[in-house]
Amino acid sequence: xxxxxxxxxxxxxxxxxxxxxxxxxxxxxxxxxxxxxxxxxxxxxxxxxxxxxxxxxxxxxxxxxxxxxxxxxxxxxxxxxxxxxxxxxxxxxxxxxxxxxxxxxxxxxxxxxxxxxxxxxxxxxxxxxxxxxxxxxxxxxxxxxxxxxxxxxxxxxxxxxxxxxxxxxxxxxxxxxxxxxxxxxxxxxxxxxxxxxxxxxxxxxxxxxxxxxxxxxxxxxxxxxxxxxxxxxxxxxxxxxxxxxxxxxxxxxxxxxxxxxxxxxxxxxxxxxxxxxxxxxxxxxxxxxxxxxxxxxxxxxxxxxxxxxxxxxxxxxxxxxxxxxxxxxxxxxxxxxxxxxxxxxxxxxxxxxxxxxxxxxxxxxxxxxxxxxxxxxxxxxxxxxxxxxxxxxxxxxxxxxxxxxxxxxxxxxxxxxxxxxxxxxxxxxxxxxxxxxxxxxxxxxxxxxxxxxxxxxxxxxxxxxxxxxxxxxxxxxxxxxxxxxxxxxxxxxxxxxxxxxxxxxxxxxxxxxxxxxxxxxxxxxxxxxxxxxxxxxxxxxxxxxxxxxxxxxxxxxxxxxxxxxxxxxxxxxxxxxxxxxxxxxxxxxxxxxxxxxxxxxxxxxxxxxxxxxxxxxxxxxxxxxxxxxxxxxxxxxxxxxxxxxxxxxxxxxxxxxxxxxxxxxxxxxxxxxxxxxxxxxxxxxxxxxxxxxxxxxxxxxxxxxxx
Amino acid sequence: xxxxxxxxxxxxxxxxxxxxxxxxxxxxxxxxxxxxxxxxxxxxxxxxxxxxxxxxxxxxxxxxxxxxxxxxxxxxxxxxxxxxxxxxxxxxxxxxxxxxxxxxxxxxxxxxx
Numbered sequence: 001x002x003x004x005x006x007x008x009x010x011x012x013x014x015x016x017x018x019x020x021x022x023x024x025x026x027x028x029x030x031x032x033x034x035x036x037x038x039x040x041x042x043x044x045x046x047x048x049x050x051x052x053x054x055x056x057x058x059x060x061x062x063x064x065x066x067x068x069x070x071x072x073x074x075x076x077x078x079x080x081x082x083x084x085x086x087x088x089x090x091x092x093x094x095x096x097x098x099x100x101x102x103x104x105x106x107x108x109x110x111x112x113x114x115x116x117x118x119x120x121x122x123x124x125x126x127x128x129x130x131x132x133x134x135x136x137x138x139x140x141x142x143x144x145x146x147x148x149x150x151x152x153x154x155x156x157x158x159x160x161x162x163x164x165x166x167x168x169x170x171x172x173x174x175x176x177x178x179x180x181x182x183x184x185x186x187x188x189x190x191x192x193x194x195x196x197x198x199x200x201x202x203x204x205x206x207x208x209x210x211x212x213x214x215x216x217x218x219x220x221x222x223x224x225x226x227x228x229x230x231x232x233x234x235x236x237x238x239x240x241x242x243x244x245x246x247x248x249x250x251x252x253x254x255x256x257x258x259x260x261x262x263x264x265x266x267x268x269x270x271x272x273x274x275x276x277x278x279x280x281x282x283x284x285x286x287x288x289x290x291x292x293x294x295x296x297x298x299x300x301x302x303x304x305x306x307x308x309x310x311x312x313x314x315x316x317x318x319x320x321x322x323x324x325x326x327x328x329x330x331x332x333x334x335x336x337x338x339x340x341x342x343x344x345x346x347x348x349x350x351x352x353x354x355x356x357x358x359x360x361x362x363x364x365x366x367x368x369x370x371x372x373x374x375x376x377x378x379x380x381x382x383x384x385x386x387x388x389x390x391x392x393x394x395x396x397x398x399x400x401x402x403x404x405x406x407x408x409x410x411x412x413x414x415x416x417x418x419x420x421x422x423x424x425x426x427x428x429x430x431x432x433x434x435x436x437x438x439x440x441x442x443x444x445x446x447x448x449x450x451x452x453x454x455x456x457x458x459x460x461x462x463x464x465x466x467x468x469x470x471x472x473x474x475x476x477x478x479x480x481x482x483x484x485x486x487x488x489x490x491x492x493x494x495x496x497x498x499x500x501x502x503x504x505x506x507x508x509x510x511x512x513x514x515x516x517x518x519x520x521x522x523x524x525x526x527x528x529x530x531x532x533x534x535x536x537x538x539x540x541x542x543x544x545x546x547x548x549x550x551x552x553x554x555x556x557x558x559x560x561x562x563x564x565x566x567x568x569x570x571x572x573x574x575x576x577x578x579x580x581x582x583x584x585x586x587x588x589x590x591x592x593x594x595x596x597x598x599x600x601x602x603x604x605x606x607x608x609x610x611x612x613x614x615x616x617x618x619x620x621x622x623x624x625x626x627x628x629x630x631x632x633x634x635x636x637x638x639x640x641x642x643x644x645x646x647x648x649x650x651x652x653x654x655x656x657x658x659x660x661x662x663x664x665x666x667x668x669x670x671x672x673x674x675x676x677x678x679x680x681x682x683x684x685x686x687x688x689x690x691x692x693x694x695x696x697x698x699x700x701x702x703x704x705x706x707x
Numbered sequence: 708x709x710x711x712x713x714x715x716x717x718x719x720x721x722x723x724x725x726x727x728x729x730x731x732x733x734x735x736x737x738x739x740x741x742x743x744x745x746x747x748x749x750x751x752x753x754x755x756x757x758x759x760x761x762x763x764x765x766x767x768x769x770x771x772x773x774x775x776x777x778x779x780x781x782x783x784x785x786x787x788x789x790x791x792x793x794x795x796x797x798x799x800x801x802x803x804x805x806x807x808x809x810x811x812x813x814x815x816x817x818x819x820x
Contacts, residue, residue, distance in 0.1 A: 086729065087730075145765060149798070249796050258799070259797055
């Protein structure tokens with residue numbers, strides 16, 4: 001039990017009563033060494049750095065240890081301090097240097113700064129707890145135990161085309177009183193709802209930002225209710241290496257790290273991958289009017305994209321832009337991702353406003369961005385999924401052209417727009433929709449279908465229920481005069497704006513929702529659904545609920561019962577996708593018969609079988625997939641699948657393509673029929689009496705299986 | 708932080724109490740390792756433990772495993788609701804054999820030892 005002694009495990013200096021020695025410059029942040037704690041922090045332009053130590057919760061520090069010049073290695077201040085009690089400690093740094101904003105320097109030694117590499121951050125231990133106004137240094141680094149018994153857990157490595165992604169907000173998932181969990185709104189509570197996720201059938205959760213952020217960032221109120229508006233979504237990072245304490249049930253004890261890891265371990269045990277939504281495009285510090293919390297005071301010129309006059313460039317729309325292709329910042333991003341993959345067993349990342357990661361330090365788009373290239377080839381990240389929101393707020397739109405290096409997938413905004421327009425009955429989109437359903441070969445030629453993350457809804461924009469309940473956004477509660485949020489929603493209220501008792505409209509809205517989830521699940525590419533859509537969650541027409549910590553955003557568990565028909569439909573549709581490999585092909589279809597079966601891999605039809613018509617007015621199209629082109633599963637071919645889409649306002653008869661001998665068409669789903677006749681369990685489809693044609697009702701989708 | 712020891716037929720019951728943190732764990736570790744030398748059947752009763760920190764939890768697991776591998780059978784009993792929840796939420800609970808209270812613990816260990 002006693003390792004051989006090290007010859008560098010003792011102090012060499014005493015500074016302000018503390019036993020110290022020159023530290024190791026890497027890794028950055030805090031590391032435990034025999035007998036002591038190593039601190040390392042980068043700053044290229046600082047002239048001095050002081051380590052500041054607090055007891056947990058104390059307003060004033062109990063120690064300030066200036067780091068001697070002889071301890072600096074390159075641009076890294078490194079010091080090892082002996083005799084500290086990890087459990088009762090918080091830390092930060094003071095950095096001195098020039099205050100010359102027009103040259104990019106904003107040093108302020110009166111401020112104590114958060115370590116960018118802090119593994120846990122204090123100050124917001126309990127969500128929503130009002131900060132102590134007199135405390136000038138609110139976000140402090142903490143010491144954590146990183147040892148954890150993962151037993152045999154590892155990232156699941158599910159092929160990306162087999163994923164059904166569920167975009168989830170950790171707090172929102174269980175915070176509503178109807179959840180019935182003990183520690184509502186926490187990582188621990190997510191575990192209690194794993195059976196629900198398994199029943200639904202999703203095999204991947206994409207967590208909205210879980211890196212430490214400040215929910216008190218805004219000081220506006222909801223003009224309708226007077227409630228204080230919070231930063232609820234969290235797209236505003238303070239600590240890239242720290243799980244948000246306010247999402248943990250055990251943060252008062254500093255155990256959020258263990259709690260988060262246990263959540264991942266349990267999700268993995270249930271066969272569910274975990275993706276993190278990461279926000280490297282900007283930080284919570286805002287522009288020159290924002291607070292100095294960390295990066296600005298440590299090395300403003302390195303961390304931020306600055307204009308020649310020193311002002312902050314704003315490609316994120318939030319005030320600042322991280323200088324991601326600067327080599328030091330790039331290293332931090334890589335370190336961060338490697339840390340979450342290796343320490344937290346994360347399976348993948350979705351990069352918010354990822355186009356910013358492809359800009360140079362002056363904001364110019366790069367053809368071969370070093371950061372993106374490095375991420376694609378990094379050894380530790382080799383198996384994790386990389387998803388880009390392939391645009392930014394500065395005019396770059398790169399869906400289809402994001403520098404992918406054969407690794408990156410993209411949030412396919414064109415899928416969302418095409419499908420929304422088609423489903424609500426627009427003309428002139430049939431050809432486009434056909435491309436989207438096939439995995440967008442026009443955008444991702446050569447990259448395969450897995451490049452396309454297909455979605456119709458996400459946290460940005462209407463929920464699926466609201467997509468068919470509102471023509472217009474209603475964001476007055478956000479306090480921005482309804483000026484915020486997207487205007488091009490391609491939504492349709494089905495006749496009445498908002499809440500209604502009209503049973504015809506209610507039934508139509510449900511049918512539209514089912515149309516959407518059906519088409520999403522039968523499309524090539526990787527589907528993503530929004531938490532709550534499966535139970536018809538409404539945000540009453542607000543399409544930008546970033547600031548609401550209330551029922552607008554919280555998953556209402558009473559809806560699972562109330563809208564059981566929708567839940568069941570989603571569940572069976574997901575099961576259908578998972579049971580048919582022809583829906584999850586890695587390569588785009590060729591429209592040819594590659595296996596001498598008599599049928600091409602995919603064929604398109606109108607109401608007449610084997611004919612196509614892509615004219616302006618066409619709203620009735622169908623496609624047939626030939627299961628013989630599906631990769632073998634247990635040595636058995638997949639079935640034929642036929643999907644008829646009637647987005648017209650009249651009923652239409654679709655002629656069915658003839659099947660090979662001994663196979664018959666069977667009905668899996670018909671969105672026009674009332675529950676429970678709208679869908680069945682995969683494998684229990686009913687035989688279609690008339691094998692030659694089928695009536696598809698107005699604004700409906702029918703899914704047949706040929707077996 | 709205190710420990711006291713009782714022998715109840717085959718089972719050595721070590722009653723632990725107070726706060727288990729980095730400040731107190733060295734003493735607790737010594738006490739328990741000392742006691743473990745003379746028994747191969749140990750019940751660590753935690754009903755008087757009202758606080759368990761991150762370091763305390765880890766020390767508990769290390770001790771538990773060390774004794775289990777070298778000295779015989781060991782189990783915990785009497786976790787308060789708070790301690791139970793913390794251990795469960797942080798994923799440590801499943802790594803121990805835990806009985807609801809002393810009586811359950813003694814009964815089961817007698818059978819097992």
